[in-house]
């Protein structure tokens with residue numbers, strides 16, 4: 001079965017073709033990062049308009065790359081939430097319209113399930129059950145995953161997400177948007193031991209996180225720097241970036257390892273944009289190997305939002321028998337706020 005999938009929940013327009021037997025066939029992606037950069041963050045109205053402009057050319061590109069035509073498509077999947085309402089509506093209405101015109105079913109997909117199952121697109125593939133650390137721009141959760149559609153929340157952030165902590169700290173350091181990759185790059189030139197930043201909730205005894213205090217600590221440090229200090233200022237900033245990254249990675253890794261211990265599982269899966277972070281990857285690889293376990297990541301290019309993970313999640317749900325393909329109704333809604341426990 002061939003599934004055409006759409007992602008448009010935030011600032012990436014993604015389209016992909018996935019075969020339920022053969023896996024990912026092709027995908028195309030447009031990031032709006034440059035467009036939003038001058039505003040220091042995502043402008044929802046601009047995001048929606050840009051999705052509208054990109055979605056059909058990307059569809060043509062995806063079909064051509066797989067040597068297919070719309071008529072070859074058996075079902076159309078799309079991100080139904082969570083995300084920006086206007087942005088979600090673009091992908092949802094395009095997907096539903098195409099499905100309707102072809103007389104094929106449409107499959108709404110939960111964006112976080114897309115992230116969560118994206119490590120299964122890598123090689124080697126983790127077997128169930130596993131613990132998943134979902135670290136994106138809007139979410140930080142630890143989950144026990146026993147199979148497709150069988151997710152139990154073990155812990156989550158009480159305030160900011162890990163990606164948000166990267167982004168907000170980067171903004172305070174004048175690094176622009178999105179801050180994660182920029183902060184991580186600057187951190188390479190810094191010494192993480194010069195500034196001692198808090199590791200919120202490291203010893204809270206549970207699997208929850210809190211990152212909002214970290215940005216306050218970063219702000220306080222930034223204010224203590226002499227902005228006219230030239231090279232000294234640049235060095236201080238690089239050291240602060242390294243300390244920030246170390247603090248976030250330490251907490252994420254410690255809680256993940258605690259979740260492994262608590263569940264007794266041996267496989268850890270990391271998903272979401274922060275999963276692209278090199279330090280987090282290295283740290284978890286070392287620590288999991290030391291414990292006789294394994295850690296899995298999505299392919300680097302599929303950590304942040306993309307259409308492949310949405311079409312792929314739909315295919316996994318179809319294969320697991322969780323999708324009603326008989327439906328002929330193409331009425332739809334999007335869910336800007338939507339918990340993964342509620343799918």
Ligand code: ATP
Nearest residue numbers: 136137138139163180181272273274276277304305
């Ligand atoms: P959500 O999926 O929760 O709705 P989102 O889709 O915006 O949020 P993703 O696209 O999964 O989130 O990830 C984006 C986040 O990942 C941003 O916060 C970004 O700064 C962060 N990020 C990307 N690359 C890196 C990196 N190398 N190091 C740290 N953070 C990174």
Ligand code: MG
Nearest residue numbers: 010011012305
């Ligand atoms: Mg994005």
Ligand code: FE
Nearest residue numbers: 115136304305
């Ligand atoms: Fe995302």
